[in-house]
Amino acid sequence: MTICTKIFAHRGASRYAPENTMAAFKRAYHLGADGIELDVHLTRDHQVAVIHDENIKRTTNHSGLVNHFSLSELQRLDAGSWFHSQYNGEKIPSLEDVLQWIQHKHMTLNIELKTDVIHYHQIEEHVVSLIHKYNLEKQTILSSFNPATIERLNLIQSDIELAWLRQKRLKNIAYQLAAIGADSLHIHHRLLNTPMIQEIKSKQIPFRVYTVNKPKIWRQCVSQRANGIMTDIPDLLQE
Numbered sequence: 001m002t003i004c005t006k007i008f009a010h011r012g013a014s015r016y017a018p019e020n021t022m023a024a025f026k027r028a029y030h031l032g033a034d035g036i037e038l039d040v041h042l043t044r045d046h047q048v049a050v051i052h053d054e055n056i057k058r059t060t061n062h063s064g065l066v067n068h069f070s071l072s073e074l075q076r077l078d079a080g081s082w083f084h085s086q087y088n089g090e091k092i093p094s095l096e097d098v099l100q101w102i103q104h105k106h107m108t109l110n111i112e113l114k115t116d117v118i119h120y121h122q123i124e125e126h127v128v129s130l131i132h133k134y135n136l137e138k139q140t141i142l143s144s145f146n147p148a149t150i151e152r153l154n155l156i157q158s159d160i161e162l163a164w165l166r167q168k169r170l171k172n173i174a175y176q177l178a179a180i181g182a183d184s185l186h187i188h189h190r191l192l193n194t195p196m197i198q199e200i201k202s203k204q205i206p207f208r209v210y211t212v213n214k215p216k217i218w219r220q221c222v223s224q225r226a227n228g229i230m231t232d233i234p235d236l237l238q239e
């Protein structure tokens with residue numbers, strides 16, 4: 001059987017290097033991942049920063065909300081030491097840093113817009129305009145748990161794949177995706193064992209699965225012909 005399930009390094013190769021840093025993305029590249037997944041928020045000066053949480057406390061040497069800092073203030077922080085002293089001084093990347101790095105690589109970029117807790121004014125426009133600046137429309141997937149963000153992205157552009165993130169079951173999937181303009185689904189691996197997967201497959205909806213760190217679940221994704229998985233350990237699963 002040809003394996004069509006692409007491997008995305010979740011927050012970069014985040015088992016080996018601090019999540020959502022260039023070190024983690026470069027590690028994913030060297031491990032041969034097909035793509036990387038990263039998370040974005042907007043800074044006080046409306047720049048797109050790559051970080052998972054709304055608060056910088058867990059992954060830097062400082063605390064406070066991302067949108068209370070300018071990008072240059074954030075980039076002076078240490079985003080690596082919390083993980084291991086070897087990564088002392090690793091920075092929070094801007095989305096632009098990542099786009100510049102990935103633009104000539106054969107890797108797909110999945111940008112997750114974190115808009116569930118804080119409403120970042122026009123984050124959708126900022127992200128899309130950066131992707132267009134680097135001509136990365138065909139190399140990029142935009143995803144979000146927030147359906148309003150998917151709807152907004154669908155309104156402002158038409159050439160980038162939009163994936164709706166779901167951790168709970170969804171009925172009338174094709175109808176609901178069409179209603180917000182999503183092209184695909186990114187589902188929690190628990191949903192692989194629900195009737196939802198039959199509906200996804202019968203309607204031929206492209207889907208990827210997160211966060212898959214166990215070979216058994218990865219094999220399940222392959223046999224269900226998932227389009228991709230997000231994993232913290234891209235090399236373990238490639239074996």
Ligand code: G3P
Binds near residue numbers: 211
């Ligand atoms: O994109 C899948 C996954 O990243 C969603 O969860 O919390 O790791 O961003 P989280």
Ligand code: MG
Binds near residue numbers: 037038039
């Ligand atoms: Mg994410």
